[in-house]
Amino acid sequence: MKNSILNYKTWLIIISLFSIQSIILTTPINAKKIPNGISILLDGDFPDPTIVKDGDNYYMTTSFGGFPCLMIWQSNDLLHWKRLDYALKTPVAGAVWAPELIKHNDTFYLYFPAGGHIYVMTATNPTGPWSKPQIIEGVSGIDPGHLVDKNGNRYLYIDNGRVVQLSSDGLSISGKEIKVYDGWKFSNNYGVECFCLESPKMLYRNGYYYIISAQGGTGGPATSHMASVARSKSPFGPFEDSPYNPLIKTFSPFETWRSKGHATIFEGPKEQWYAIYHGYENGHLPMGRKTLLEPVVWTQDGWIKSGIKNTKKAKNYFFTENTRPKNDDFSSGTLNKQWTFTNADTYNNYKLQNRCLTIMCKSGNINGLMLPMCDKNFEVQFKIIPDQNIETGLVLYYDKNYYAGMILKNGIINGIHKNRQPFGDKIPIPDTSYFKLTILNYNVYISYSKDGETWTSYPDAFDVSGYHTNILENFGSLKIAVIGDGNGKIQIDDFKYRTL
Numbered sequence: 436m437k438n439s440i441l442n443y444k445t446w447l448i449i450i451s452l453f454s455i456q457s458i459i460l461t462t463p464i465n466a467k468k469i470p471n472g473i474s475i476l477l478d479g480d481f482p483d484p485t486i487v488k489d490g491d492n493y494y495m496t497t498s499f500g501g502f503p504c505l506m507i508w509q510s511n512d513l514l515h516w517k518r519l520d521y522a523l524k525t526p527v528a529g530a531v532w533a534p535e536l537i538k539h540n541d542t543f544y545l546y547f548p549a550g551g552h553i554y555v556m557t558a559t560n561p562t563g564p565w566s567k568p569q570i571i572e573g574v575s576g577i578d579p580g581h582l583v584d585k586n587g588n589r590y591l592y593i594d595n596g597r598v599v600q601l602s603s604d605g606l607s608i609s610g611k612e613i614k615v616y617d618g619w620k621f622s623n624n625y626g627v628e629c630f631c632l633e634s635p636k637m638l639y640r641n642g643y644y645y646i647i648s649a650q651g652g653t654g655g656p657a658t659s660h661m662a663s664v665a666r667s668k669s670p671f672g673p674f675e676d677s678p679y680n681p682l683i684k685t686f687s688p689f690e691t692w693r694s695k696g697h698a699t700i701f702e703g704p705k706e707q708w709y710a711i712y713h714g715y716e717n718g719h720l721p722m723g724r725k726t727l728l729e730p731v732v733w734t735q736d737g738w739i740k741s742g743i744k745n746t747k748k749a750k751n752y753f754f755t756e757n758t759r760p761k762n763d764d765f766s767s768g769t770l771n772k773q774w775t776f777t778n779a780d781t782y783n784n785y786k787l788q789n790r791c792l793t794i795m796c797k798s799g800n801i802n803g804l805m806l807p808m809c810d811k812n813f814e815v816q817f818k819i820i821p822d823q824n825i826e827t828g829l830v831l832y833y834d835k836n837y838y839a840g841m842i843l844k845n846g847i848i849n850g851i852h853k854n855r856q857p858f859g860d861k862i863p864i865p866d867t868s869y870f871k872l873t874i875l876n877y878n879v880y881i882s883y884s885k886d887g888e889t890w891t892s893y894p895d896a897f898d899v900s901g902y903h904t905n906i907l908e909n910f911g912s913l914k915i916a917v918i919g920d921g922n923g924k925i926q927i928d929d930f931k932y933r934t935l
Contacts, residue, residue, distance in 0.1 A: 469513055469703070472743065472750035473692070473729050476516060477508070479758045479807035480723025480912035482653075482713040483533040483578075483634070483697055487543070487561075493703075494561040495711070496522065496545070497726060498532045500911075501775030501805060505534060505545060507561050513703055513728065516757045518772040522565045523547075526780040527554060533578040533634060533697070536561075539589070544605055546571075546579040546591065553579050553591070555606055573608045574599050578697075581605075582637035582644065584670050592635035592646070598670065615672040618650055619663040619680050628652025628659040636699045641737060644670050647682065649697040653724075654904045657688035660696030662712060664739050679740040682731070683712055690747055692727070693717050700731060700739060708733065710741075720903035721833075721877060722808055723912025758809045760915070760932040766790040777803045777832065777916065791818075791928040796825055796919040801835045803918035804927060808874075812935040815915050816871035818887065819843070822923030829870045831879060832916035833902045834909060840872055841881045841893060848883060852897045859895030872915075875935065876900075887929060 477484070483498040495508045495516070503521035510516045522545055523531065529550025537544050545556045545565065552575060554568040576593035583589055589601040591608070596616035602609045618632035627650075634649035643666040652659045661684035665674035685695050698712035710731045713724040729749070730742030743749045763771050765787060776784060778800045785794045785804075796802045808831065821827040821843065828851065830840030839852040846865045850858035869884040877900035881893035904910045919925040 469707070469709075469728075469730070470750065470752045471730060472752055473727050473746075474514060475725055475751060475753045475755070476514070476711075476728050477726035477758050478753060478755040479725065479809035480914070481726045481758070481807070482724035482910070484711045484713060484726045485534050485536045485636075485699055486701055486711050487536050487538050488701065488703075489538055489543075489561070494519075494536060494543075495726075496534055496536050497713075498534065499775070499807070500530060501777055502526060502779045503775065504531050505547065506772065507536075507563075509561070513709070514754055516754075519562045520772065521775075522556060522558070522563060523568065524565075524782075525567050527568055528552075535579045535581050535636075537581045539581075539583060539605060542605075544581065546581060548577040548579065551575050553593070557606075569606065571607060574612060578634040578649070580635040580637045580646075582639065582670060584644070585639065588670075590637075590670055592637055594633045594635070596632055596635070596648075598635075613671065615670075616646060616648075616665065616674045618648060619665065619676045621650065621661070621663070621681065625651065625661075625684075626656050626658040627661075628655030634697045638700055643668065643737060645700070645739070646674060647698055647700055647739075650681075651684075651696065653694060653696070653910065655694075657690070657693035657715075657717065658685050660685070660694035660714070662696050662698035662710065666737075677738045677740075679734070679738050682739060682741065683710060683729075683746075685714070686747065689717075691717055691749075691751055693720070694724075695727070708739070708742075719811065720905060721899060721901075721913045722811075723903075723910075755809055758807065759934070760806055760809070760815070760930075762932060763930040764790065765792045765928055765930070773806050774804055775806065777801060777805055777918070778835070791926045793924050793926050794917075794919060795924050796921055798920065798922045801838075801918050801920055803832065803916045805832055805914040805916035808913045808915060810874075810934050811877075812875050814871060814873045814931075814933050814935060816869060816887070816929070816931045817917055817927055818868050818929040819870055819917055820868050820926040820928075821919060822921070822925070825919055825921040825923045825925060827917065827919045827925045829872055830916050830918060831872070831874070831899055831902070831913045832918065833907060833911045833913055837902060837907055837911075838916065838918070839879055839897055839899045839902070841870060841883075843870070848881075848893065850881065850893065850895050850897065852899070858897060859893065862893070869929070873935070 481497040505522040534547035580592040600610035629652040638645040664677040692714040695714035828842035830838040
């Protein structure tokens with residue numbers, strides 16, 4: 436046991452030193468100039484980024500599960516981002532994926548797919564309030580992309596190269612859906628998951644309509660995903676594929692980033708253009724798809740290509756502070772915007788009172804509080820007080836069937852992992868309400884305490900390196916979560932977080 440403890444502490448020191456070195460090498464904490472490399476803007480699972488500029492500010496949102504969702508982020512330099520508020524606070528049927536955030540005239544629009552439908556919301560200010568989501572009848576698919584042509588007509592493009600004309604207010608369709616693009620026919624040696632023509636992001640410039648598409652599939656092999664470019668003189672085609680394709684792609688499984696794709700092209704400060712997209716960090720699939728930024732340039736013949744000479748050897752600049760969890764004692768009276776909930780559909784599922792957060796649980800559901808995992812090595816702790824007969828836990832949560840950590844019921848602690856299987860010893864711990872997870876290279880260690888100062892290690896640990904979409908599917912990721920199952924409530928307090 437002494438050797439195990441020594442090794443554990445030694446690893447903490449080694450990991451801490453390595454993390455410090457990585458930050459010094461790759462993170463320009465006070466950077467004011469956008470690096471000529473790949474900037475990791477949102478570290479953690481923030482896929483399908485969409486961005487719009489308004490005045491001197493940029494606004495962005497991404498896909499992310501939970502309730503509420505579609506967080507609006509704001510930045511004035513493209514590097515440092517802050518959360519404003521969630522746009523979607525009303526539940527819809529199905530998961531929300533791949534939104535499109537745009538501004539037309541004086542109104543902001545959010546288009547997003549869920550449950551086979553395309554929804555739309557509007558606001559006069561990106562901070563909200565946003566209108567309730569409404570279904571655009573007569574169109575279905577995923578990955579909507581908005582376009583206004585040179586005559587002011589509005590269109591919505593969706594997966595598989597389809598387009599439908601919108602009404603002038605952008606809230607309904609005014610024509611029939613037609614197919615206008617078959618996708619770029621890439622080489623057979625690209626090593627993709629599928630052809631999968633998705634995410635049509637539109638741009639009108641100098642007489643051409645550009646369609647930037649995601650192709651190759653989002654998961655599977657490291658080389659699967661990409662962004663391709665085509666253009667036409669008409670919104671309805673025919674589209675000519677770029678001779679510089681692909682715009683963005685992972686060519687080798689040994690590159691830093693896997694499955695790069697789903698790009699939006701936009702103009703940034705000082706007339707410099709950028710691509711914002713997502714990708715998995717190699718070796719870190721459980722963390723999900725991160726939001727990445729890299730420069731692009733326009734060629735003399737009017738095409739877009741990467742602004743990085745050798746993307747395989749591009750330097751990486753992590754801005755992890757944008758998403759790193761902040762300590763929270765839940766005493767402010769307003770819930771910190773870093774939190775979302777699982778299996779909640781209204782704000783009645785929780786309340787802030789008596790300097791703590793109370794979550795109402797229902798038997799048969801996994802109700803909980805969560806936030807994305809954005810560091811590889813860290814410690815997280817909570818004070819958790821459940822009602823009698825409520826099963827609660829502090830876990831790394833993938834989905835309702837797969838999570839790993841500790842569970843507590845009627846004063847007895849137990850490990851849990853894989854398909855909600857109990858793991859390790861059942862230990863009575865009366866009057867204990869502080870719990871901690873230590874994560875080291877996807878190894879999970881559990882501790883508990885009566886006072887939050889003196890900790891006892893749970894004897895069993897486990898590995899969660901296989902908790903990712905290529906094994907468990909559904910494009911999930913690991914999230915820090917406090918969960919509860921049963922009829923009653925759990926009280927949550929004293930959230931503390933530190934990197935290792």
